[in-house]
Amino acid sequence: MIMVKRKRANGNKDNESASQKAPRNRGSSRNSRKTQRPTEQNKSDVSNWKPKTELGRKVQNKEITNIDEVLDNAFIILEPEVVDSLLDLEQDLLLIGQSKGKFGGGARRVFRQTQKKTREGNKPKFSTMAIVGDKNTHVGIGFGKAKETVPAREKAIRKAKLNIFKIRRGCGSWQCGCGKPHSLPVAVEGKCGSVEIILMPAPKGKGLCCEKEVAKILEIAGIKDVWSKTRGQTKNRINMILACEKALRKTIQIKIQPDQFKALGICNEEPKQEKQQDMQPEILPEAAEVKTEDKDNNNKKTKE
């Protein structure tokens, strides 16, 4: 493909000097295509969408306008359009496969190709992993498998949208302490198969110091700085990615004291804090009154 494009470009030097540059930056051009296409599709999908679930109807009637309402109440999302209409999503595919062939085959590829031997011949299947996210604490990971590449990708994206979850960001690095959510609040650990991954908060400007596919997930989730440590067969990409997902899910499961929220730079979680703050003053004044009464009594006793 690349050779053909280059020949054409040589033919029309003046016109296609711009397009000649494009195939050189392979990764960037591919990424831009991926990000462009789905947004166009998503818009058309949402406009022609007829919801089948009650959650879908509520979202379309704008009774629910925030994805956090859905996730905090543990509603089950059965339609990808719910997520599409509530969030501005970006999506990407992870490199879980490798191309086959001699002489430098084994280059990393989006689709993992496997074969079943049958009487008719080899029957290939393609599987891929998609990630979606809004770069603001929401991220989803999905795995799709089909006999051809296009349906596999669609399945993966659909599952990623249904599988969306919220993470908690913060600044738990002792070297930074800026109080802004650019990293993780605490170190988290995830495991899948033999692969174990520990994600640790890093100071501002450090970047994502981890495996490339894991970095893609963290980036789309909105985390900018992280340190990591892994153990096990990390070349098994699927287990690696799933371990990362489990670690990220733990960020929200870990209980953090409300007075630590500011120190760890957790910004986007007010309701829980408010509730706890409301509870405390109700108890405190009564206790204070009791104490003052006791003191008065004590004073009287001492006077007597």
Ligand SMILES: [Zn+2]
């Ligand atoms: Zn910081």
